[in-house]
Amino acid sequence: MDTLFTLATLAAAIRLAIPVAVAALGELVSERAGVLNLGLEGTMLFGALAGYLATLSSGTPWIGLGGGLVAGAACGAVLALLMVVVRADQIVTGLAFTLFAVSATTYLFEQSYTIGQAPPRIPSLSMAPLVVIVLVVLAGVWFLLTRTTAGLVLSATGEAPEAVDALGYRIPQVRTLATVTGSALAGLAGAMLVCGPLGLFVQNVTAGRGWVALALVVFARWRPGRAVAGALLFGLCDAAQLRLQGTATAIPYEVFLALPYVVTLLALMVRARRSGTPAALAVPFVRGGT
């Protein structure tokens, strides 16, 4: 175990934490406005595929990241249309969207290369710029939420939509904007996963990281800094799992396969009950009440 906590493991942990952190920050934005976006995992998948395809066709992973951002925003627009405008049940909509994304991205991916050939690898970004992006997103979300009027309106929409409505802001617009912004970040997160050191899209490449990000938002009590810290914790578990998989130890590697999810569950036990949940989370807004 003493070889576990080396600089290489730490680097791997940061690498694995990056997409989770960005997705969690995105989800945090939409949840602060009262939209529980369970389509996060699906949005990440679309972002990952878009990032892969955009890099493949342009040869530049930076364009891939842009592709992920745009694809995520598009997913957010669809989700907002369903959840905010049509007011479909947020939980069912998010689930349905993620189920759809798993099939649709696999289908589209298979269309993108000749069957029988290995899918081409894409040039990948090194870690440093990705870390910078995480820090920029973190600073941006923090600044938005704590230092701007827009952020104040956003958070108030998740807490007391009636009051915000009375002030003359349009709740559906605020929530749509928050969902699109949050989803764009989730799409970016997916693209960062693929355009980073991985350099490849595979079926279900996100492997539940969107769900982990959702859990992290609860764990972080809707605070941006804590969400990133939580993502790092997840990354550490994931890195340990990868590191120990090859080595013959008394502990089967499957234990470490399950570890990030178990740790997330444990984290939920510690944090879930405490306050911080936006009061109007997942509650559709109807002017004048239902």
Place this chain on the structure above:
Amino acid sequence: MLARILRGPDSRIGLVTVPVAAVLAALVVGGVLMAVEGVAPLSAYGEVVLGVFGRTRGLIDTAVIATPLILLGLGIAVAYRARVFTIGAEGQYIAGALAGTAWVTLGPPLPGLLLLVSGLVVAVLTGAAWAGITAWMLARFGASVVITSLLLNYVAAAGLAWAVRVGIRDPGSFTPQSRPVGDAALPDIPGTTIHLGFFFALLAVPALAAVLRRTRFGFRADVLGANPEVLAVNEARPAWTRFAVLALAGSFAGLAGFVEVAGTTERMTPAFATGYGFTAIIVALLGRLRPLGVLVAALLLAGLTVGFDEAERVFIIPSTTVGVIQALIVVFFVAGDALSRRPGRRGRH
């Protein structure tokens, strides 16, 4: 008003129209996809229908695939009626199957029928216990059911990987897999691969319908879905009802898992987790969270899978097409349902 969310409007027409329209719309989009691929959609769909109805084998396969979907869908339906949105059916299905298989392959040597029945009981209890973790985390820590149940799926998947590699591995096998279930195998209808589990599933439909309609539990589940405070006012603790619906969903999933091992695969391999637990969410929603609806939806989705499998042999269609169509069905269903229920004139005019 909340009582009608998900379960559909009161009118019989709206109840069926939206799911049917969603299926048709998804098939149309699927047809467009195939046309883009250079396959004539109508002939492809003709082959899909022929693949199911044109031969006995198609109907048999449909029944076999529908079996776990019906059982899983019934459990999910009850939970969703209570607005307990579990997505942990996949994990409960794996956990139940694993425990049942471990019992019948490593447990005491029991005579055939006793082995089968005890295996079923172990699987059901394990499924319920696995779902119980979610229920406990909700009751004790207020942790979201959606998230905890989903995270537990990954834990169960890791458990499956370990169990077939080490825990319940067949020592005589080169690849990781369990021993065959042997005497615990469910009998088939002679000459077919339809096993007794299909009849369990068929029997479970009216049984669950009766429970939902006539028992206090069924009533409480629906009240919980409509308004938990009403339940609390009537001195029935919402937490207990949530626990009960989750345990019931887990039981059905565990049963589905064991029935699949004992009836179809006869041993467990790393490929046991095929995503039935997720398809069953579509089944439950499309079936309007009603037992009979679940039966119809499960047969429909199973039939689509079988039919497309056959059509793929004739046409060059990507094997993931049917998955896209199934996923489109649920997206269109959710959108259509919300649109049809939208308070049109009340809001602004």
